[in-house]
Amino acid sequence: MPLPAELLVRLREIFPxxxxxxxxxxxxAFARDNSRHQQLPEAVVFPTAHEQVEALVRACREHKVPITARGGGTSSTGASVPAAGGVVACFARMNRILRIAPDDRLAVVEPGVTNEMLQQALAPHGFFWAPDPGSAPWCAVGGNLACNAGGPRAVKYGATRDNVLGLRAVAGTGTGFRAGTHTTKDSTGYDLTRLLIGSEGTLALITEATLKLTPRPGAVRTLRASYVDTGTAAQAVARIMAQTVTPSALEFMDALALKLARDFHPEAGVPEAGALLMIEVDGEPGTLDVTAAAVMRAARGAGLVELAVATDAAETAALWAARKALSLAQRAVTQHKINEDVVVPVSRLPALVDGVRMLSERHAVPIVSFGHAGNGNLHVNLLPRDVDEIERAYAALPELFALVIALDGTLSGEHGIGLVKREYLPLALGEEALVLMRAVKVAFDPDGILNPGKLLP
Known part of the structure; x- marks a missing residue:
């Protein structure tokens, strides 16, 4: 539906x-994200100030017009697709780093700052922000907040929700508010900060974030362990996470992922194996030998083919480049990739890996598994190449989710729910919890104008 004439006049008053x-x-350009969903909005606005966002929400609420917030548009779940049309609020121009305070270990930023831009600004101060998704060069901090982004470092340093101190936002009523503090301890009322993170823009539009910073480690060492099959590699992950040293990254790649990485990055030296673990440990130079030795002891066991330490920075960079290029490599195989990011307790990872293998065989569809094994978070990507395989792949999805729930896991570790998984949400959450969530949604957004059709079934 076209926008009401009165609303269009008001938008022209608010925005240059x-x-x-x-x-x-x-x-x-704002009708789609990295999912295959798309819907043309009636207008796109580019706010540069909190007050504009308040005025935007009040105007759209008056006319019951939906608003979808958008950062870099890298979501794989359709979360930034304007499913109900209306207005897209693109925060790309709210991209200022307002403050970096090393003494307080915090930074205050606007939502349009890209993850990579932030990391580059923090490096001279000796700090980093822990979330490091593969889309870091393009994804915005606001998007990281919206879906609770993670990445390889989450195993040691936590995902987005663990690394935010406070937020400034605008609810669906048009009311601006602040949540959280500038301190690392806070026991004052309900934790609205953590509630908003991962809510996919359905509760409020975030206009400012106070982020918790982490000191950069003095040294990093990258290890590579290859195994005869996925089962023994998954068992090694459980052993590594059961000992006292926490790796700063623990990534898993199955045989098909390794083949894709070799084909796409032949110069990276990715080995031929049934499965591979990329392990990173960090700390002060004087402690790194002991830390690495502890992890290597846990990595040894049944099925180990090779355990090696990266010899130099170039070899480390090549391995990570191959790992981070896997999404592009899969798109070279098929344009019909179904991208899931399920998560289970680490001790149940061997059962998940084995179950995914049987699922692939039973439905005769290629499935590649890789990802953040130290958190039990695997990217289980189905790669159908023709119409028959597409049909079988979608038939396999409910079985995948049922397997994950049976293993005490859940539907998403870092991508969120968006459009593509919202009808499966009752598998993970009881009706009682969904009723409470709907009540929270009404409290923040009584007219349902913020990103309608997302997350809640």
Missing amino acids: VDALATDEVERR
Whole structure:
């Protein structure tokens, strides 16, 4: 539906000419994300100040017009697709780093700052922000907040929700508010900060974030362990996480993932094996030998083929480049990839890996598994190549989710629910919890204008 004329007039009052797009060609760039869902919005606005966002929400609420917040558009779940049309609020121009305070170990940023831009700004101060998704060069901090992004470092340093101190936001009523503090301890009322993180823009539009920073380690060492099959590699993950040293990254790649990495990055020296673990440990130079030795002892066991330490920074960089290129490598195989990021307790990882293998055989569809094994978070990607395989792949999805729930896991570790998994949410949450969630949604957004059709079934 076209926007009401009165609303369009109001949007032109709030936003300068170059900050409001109504031309169809301009709007098409904001109709999709990295999922295969798309819907053309009626207008796109580019706020640069908190007050503009308040005015935008009040205006859209008056006319019952939906608003979808958007950062870099890298979501794989359809979370940033304007499923109900309406207005897209693109935060790309709210990209200032407002404050870096090393003494307080915090930074205050606007939501349009990219993850990589933030990391580069923090490096000279000797700090980093822990979330490090593979889309870091393009994804925005606001998007990281919206879906509780993680990445390889989450195994030691936590995901987004563990690394945010406070937020400034605008609820669906048009009311601006602050949540959280500038301190690392806070026992004052309900924790609205953690509630908003992972809510996918369905409760409020975030306009500012106070982020918890972590000191950069003095030294890093990368290990590579290859195994005869996925089962023995998964058992090694459980052993590594059961001892006292926590790796700063523990990544898993199955045989098909390794083949794709070799094909896409032949210069990286990715070995041929049934499965591979990429393990990173960090700390002060004087302690690193002891730390690495403890992890290597746990990595040894049945099925180990090779255990090696990266010899130099170039070899480490090549291995990580191959790992991070896996998403692109899969798209070279098929444009119909179904991207899941299920998570189970680490001790149940061997059962998940074995179950995924049987699922692939039973439905005769290629499945590649890789990801953040130290958190029990695997990217289980189905790669159907034709119409028959597509049909079988979608038939396998409910079985995959049922397996994960049976292993005490859940549907998403870092991508979120969005459009693509919302109908499966009752598998993970009881009706009692869903009733409470719907009540929370009504409290923040009584007219349901913020990112409608996402997350809640």
